[in-house]
Amino acid sequence: MTDIDTDRTAVVLLNRDLRVHDHPALAAACSHADAVVPLFVLDDAILSRGFAAPNRLVFLAKALEDLRALLRERGGDLVIRRGDIVTETMRMVRETSATAVVCSADVSAYARRREQRLAAACGTENVAFRTYPGVTVVPPGDIRPAGGDHYRVFTPYWRAWEAGSWRPILAAPRQIRMPPGMTAGELPGRELAGEGPVSPSLPAGGETEARKLLAAAVRKRADWEPDHDDLAGDHTTRLSPYLHFGCVSAREVAERLRDHAPGVVRQLAWRDFHHQVTAAFPDIARRDYRARDQAWRDDPHAAEMWRRGQTGVPVVDAGMRQLLAEGWMHNRARLITASFLTRNLKVHWRVGADHFFRWLCDGDIANNAGNWQWVAGTGNDTRPNRVLNPLRQARRFDPDGVYVRRHVPELAEVQGAAVHTPWLLPENVRQALDYPPPLIDM
Structure with a gap:
């Protein structure tokens, strides 16, 4: 490649590519530049506007800690800055006399605006800018x-x-040479997530x-x-x-x-x-990909019971409680819970997508909004009227009720497949469970 001058410095701006193995932008910089600056900017535009959910921030902090260790094993380091991502990147360019900025390309509307701003800023200062695959x-x-x-x-x-x-597939760089005198900056910790609630059983990032x-x-x-x-x-x-x-x-x-x-x-x-x-279609998180003239219900109570895993439909509640506990949910449970909200309760898909985005460690604009629109019938499903019956789904994918009992402890003692329909149990048994009846007739 000709965008990075040998005997010069390249800044590798890291975003959603926190690794050393099979990293095209990092590999190109290490192969063609004499010195490389792996840079991560804690972006105030994301941190201050609520896009970075507490679960993801906790995961991110561990991922950055792990990445710094992996870079140091190879003679490099992870440089941490905070502020506006373009401002901080260009400040690093000037501090190191870098001649190139490289990063992994992304697709969200925000990521594309960021790339456009970086390209313009680099052009103004006669610095090469290039994006690479990798996401x-x-x-x-x-x-x-x-x-x-x-x-x-x-x-x-x-x-x-x-x-x-x-x-x-590209190997991890054997050696990463950094400019002398670099101040790496302090890694963020748990405080990055602020005061918001965090799932107790999050996976470790990195x-x-x-x-x-x-x-x-x-x-x-x-x-x-x-x-x-x-x-x-x-x-x-x-x-x-x-x-x-x-x-x-x-x-x-x-x-x-x-x-x-x-x-x-x-x-x-x-x-x-x-x-x-x-x-x-960069506006996928806010606007219907395919308008279907759906008649959505404004039902704050039903939406809140869904968020809390208190709908009275055990397989739905199990999925929603797994999300709150782990910051993750089984893919089949995602489909079941999304279908229940949009098809059964007829609540707008954005209500569900926003809740998932708030809690999921893997919360991703493209996947999250794309899958929600697929389920809601406004996206890319060729059968826009598809409905996933939660009871049939439960009997097929959790026939013995093990998943439900794992996440809905009120039903732990209910025997067999009856765990999926506790409202059919004798009245005295049902009341003893301290579990709500379904929000709608099932």
């Missing part, structure tokens, strides 16, 4: 339908995605933990792939928060699980699909 397996825009800017339906996208060629989970997924799926929709079995990789923060490369996950975990790889394709939709 998805296939970059948005790399595959397009004939005569269109993006795929609107998943199945043809999946065929093109699966048949296409992928960029090579690439080290992500690579352990990936290795475990490869081992578990070496000869078989369990049913990833089994709620109680939880046969998931648990990698989604690490993918969101780029603690592990989606490209590497796809490569290592491609031959023996096709279900996981298909989920990565869905993730890429939503990213390419968001790149074409």
